[in-house]
Amino acid sequence: MSTPSEEQKPWLTVGIAAYNSAPYIRRTINSVIQQTDNGVRVIIVNDGSRDDTLARINDLVDSYNTGDRQRITVIDQTNAGVAAVRNIAITKADTPYITFLDGDDYWLDHYYDSVLSLIGDPDQADFDLLEYNVLEDRRLLEPEQREGRFVRFNPLGNYRGPLRPEQLEKIMVASKWYVWTRIYRSTLFDDLKFPVDLHYEDMMLVPQLYLRARTIITTEDPLIAYRINLGGQVCNPAQRDIDDVARIIGIHLDIARQQRGHARDMMILLACQSALYYKIMTNIRQGYIGSLGPIRHLLSTIRPMLSDSNVHLPTKTRLLFISPLASNLYTWLKTRPQAARNVMATPTFRKFLGRQQHT
Template structure:
């Protein structure tokens, strides 16, 4: 695919905390996109390693890199929010500083959004510990919406992109599963969210990853239903059953 520099700007939000071992690869997977009209906002969440110096080096190599330095270590939600607030693009997309994009990720998603008239889009993604050695692939449905998304999150945050010019900027709350709560709000505004069936990103599986703690994940999901969305206990319980069933099927 060819580079397109005369189209809408995409703002890519990348929080970074002590990410000197992986940040360069993640950033390059963004900067080497076939869709080149983008800005990469890297938010340093008060790192204590060489992340800040690496960020400066990346910005010196490519003018599309914009740097934000947090005054305090406030967590991933606040770091992403700082990037969202500073974003200048029509579209907002997300990639963490240890994950990767395939080279045609943005181009394929923007083409599908235009073709189907969607205001938000996701894709399949690989899971890995060693780049190129995929542990498995998560594949979303062809389309989802708010009602369906309540029954379980099918949007990998590293694959999501939305039209903030039409939907407005949607910020994350400082809760566990902050990306799920954000995508629920985006889905509420956007209607249908479309999906590219091909894997366009790769998620690094860490042994100490918060999302790998399944019991805590169940509690966090319940809190989203019952506390943050204000759903009744019976309704929350009904949705939890769907969430658990999807979690089991995902591992089969």
């Protein structure tokens, strides 16, 4: 635990979104309060939970000492969605930096000490973004368990310095936009808010922050534990989820039209990478054949701008734009290893693969 200081100037706000998080919310809040000092403020928003999340939050806050209670703000509201919760945190934060945490996730024990070792004296901190990796757990770990699968969300490794074009390109290719894997300079959010009418709000807003950022710190270390919800939007997308991703891709293209040079190309690249995500979702919901029509329609909205850019697509994305059918076949084969080996051993497939490598 970092040494508390009565003189520590608040530098970081943690916005915690809590919705029906009763089994996990104590672990979430404790993971922040127990390792931080007076430099960290916490805003907890109970977003209309229907269980006893709010009662558990209040009981826990009441159990803290006076100093810790004073740096916590609890807000109870009618359910408005996670985007609205994050917007509240952004609006109420009065610190130079802000980060976010969901009510069923938690900081690992070394989070705060690791952050301080990366940034030095918080009063002298001068970075726009700090990005880190995570541990994910598909079994919805009990709070006391620490095991998890390391997941690399940060594509830059260990780095500090200017956010250069080649690094921004790697970030766009990776397209890992989970808002809780970063610390942000608060002013990056000036005149920007998470869209309350869209799912996948991170995918819409976070890339815009990278266009504004000039300096970045990244670490290979996992600093947060993420409890996977297998019943969530990614694994079981509703049609609204798919439609929202298509709308977000349209927003990416609109932003690209307002940009020039490398920034324009990066937003077009982002639209192409988001199309891969759209493809996966439609595959899950409509099947590998039924999804072809919607995928082809979406790609037709991107191609004109792609052809008028300097974007170089990664192999999987290029395959999608060359042939959605081949891309779906590739995805199907990945889920069936023996069938994949049989197909890849055929001369026709080898000839096709060789042709794509020289495209």
